[in-house]
Amino acid sequence: MKILVTGGAGYIGSHTVLSLLNKNFDVVVYDNLCNSSEESLTRVKQLTGKTVEFIEGDIRDKEKLSSVFTAHKITSVIHFAALKAVGESSQIPLSYYQNNVHGSICLLEVMEKFGVQDFIFSSSATVYGEQNTAPYVETMTLGRPSSPYGTSKVMVENVMADFALANNKFRGVSLRYFNPIGAHESGQIGEDPKGIPNNLLPFVAQVAVGKRDKLNIFGDDYPTKDGSCERDYLHVMDLAEGHVAALNWLHKHDTFAGVEAFNLGTGQGISVFQIVNAFEQATGQTIPFDVAPRRAGDLAAFWANAEKANTELDWQAKRNLDDMMVDTWRWQSGNPNGYRKDDGIS
Numbered sequence: 001m002k003i004l005v006t007g008g009a010g011y012i013g014s015h016t017v018l019s020l021l022n023k024n025f026d027v028v029v030y031d032n033l034c035n036s037s038e039e040s041l042t043r044v045k046q047l048t049g050k051t052v053e054f055i056e057g058d059i060r061d062k063e064k065l066s067s068v069f070t071a072h073k074i075t076s077v078i079h080f081a082a083l084k085a086v087g088e089s090s091q092i093p094l095s096y097y098q099n100n101v102h103g104s105i106c107l108l109e110v111m112e113k114f115g116v117q118d119f120i121f122s123s124s125a126t127v128y129g130e131q132n133t134a135p136y137v138e139t140m141t142l143g144r145p146s147s148p149y150g151t152s153k154v155m156v157e158n159v160m161a162d163f164a165l166a167n168n169k170f171r172g173v174s175l176r177y178f179n180p181i182g183a184h185e186s187g188q189i190g191e192d193p194k195g196i197p198n199n200l201l202p203f204v205a206q207v208a209v210g211k212r213d214k215l216n217i218f219g220d221d222y223p224t225k226d227g228s229c230e231r232d233y234l235h236v237m238d239l240a241e242g243h244v245a246a247l248n249w250l251h252k253h254d255t256f257a258g259v260e261a262f263n264l265g266t267g268q269g270i271s272v273f274q275i276v277n278a279f280e281q282a283t284g285q286t287i288p289f290d291v292a293p294r295r296a297g298d299l300a301a302f303w304a305n306a307e308k309a310n311t312e313l314d315w316q317a318k319r320n321l322d323d324m325m326v327d328t329w330r331w332q333s334g335n336p337n338g339y340r341k342d343d344g345i346s
């Protein structure tokens with residue numbers, strides 16, 4: 001099987017490519033490198049001892065994308081390529097819809113042209129919106145997310161559903177990720193955000209290596225166990241293995257057509273204060289922090305009901321919070337500037 005991985009040089013993509021190679025899938029990565037570096041793939045090759053073809057290109061460039069399908073007999077697509085900064089998406093919503101929604105449509109059009117039906121989409125827990133309450137279950141009606149980023153994920157899920165109604169061969173899987181953190185246990189690949197990290201753990205790790213002064217904890221007066229927000233954090237390698245499980249599920253269900261959604265999470269809410277404590281304990285580092293006002297659009301708490309992925313995909317998050325912290329620190333302390341060779345602070 002030959003898998004096209006869009007956005008495969010990025011954080012979750014590179015870990016998934018590694019898992020795919022370790023399971024002997026052939027992989028072609030297509031990425032415009034707008035938020036990543038090809039160095040991640042060089043390291044994946046070193047770690048696996050396998051090759052992976054990389055093509056630099058944009059998913060909205062249908063001509064270039066078509067040339068990839070002409071050159072390779074692609075059997076399935078895993079679609080990570082997207083812009084993902086929640087806050088930024090409110091400032092430049094049109095760019096987010098352009099990239100994430102229009103880009104996904106371009107990809108589906110090219111897949112249709114080449115008769116490729118198997119499509120695994122990176123969705124997000126944010127599609128449940130503010131109306132639903134945790135634990136989120138796949139049968140819930142999708143809500144109204146609090147950001148254009150989240151709305152772009154709902155829109156692509158709707159596009160997939162309508163496309164499946166019109167094309168009775170389409171086989172779509174929507175993986176709704178909760179909060180991936182951590183890094184490969186080698187410390188060779190990990191999350192390498194450009195600029196100021198949007199997510200909690202990369203920020204904590206950058207405080208620990210001295211790139212940032214202190215952490216801001218946005219709100220300590222939520223109705224949660226300790227007043228800070230709670231999220232369902234899962235190890236990025238568990239998430240990567242979830243994609244292999246989804247591919248195997250498609251392979252096993254060879255008569256399946258339509259779209260199926262699966263939550264990928266641990267089923268457990270962890271608070272911001274718990275993350276900071278766990279990081280300090282696992283690494284021996286101290287994380288100075290301030291409590292700042294709540295951030296607009298942040299929900300108090302959510303976590304997954306992950307039973308469907310457990311039973312149908314035979315997938316379960318195996319790594320614990322300590323693994324997530326230790327692996328993050330191994331990556332961040334060994335690569336204080338991420339994949340960049342210079343020591344400039346971005």
Ligand SMILES: NC(=O)c1ccc[n+]([C@@H]2O[C@H](COP(=O)([O-])OP(=O)(O)OC[C@H]3O[C@@H](n4cnc5c(N)ncnc54)[C@H](O)[C@@H]3O)[C@@H](O)[C@H]2O)c1
Pocket residue numbers: 006007008009010011012013030031032033034035036037057058059060079080081082083084099103122123124125177178179180199
């Ligand atoms: N990281 C999370 O917390 C999280 C949670 C839920 C869902 N997701 C989704 O998972 C996917 C991967 O996220 P990530 O954290 O690895 O992000 P990332 O930014 O590290 O990876 C995305 C990759 O897509 C590429 N890309 C973006 N637009 C492109 C385009 N038009 N053409 C080609 N390549 C393009 C980027 O260069 C990058 O390599 C995204 O779709 C994201 O929305 C992420």
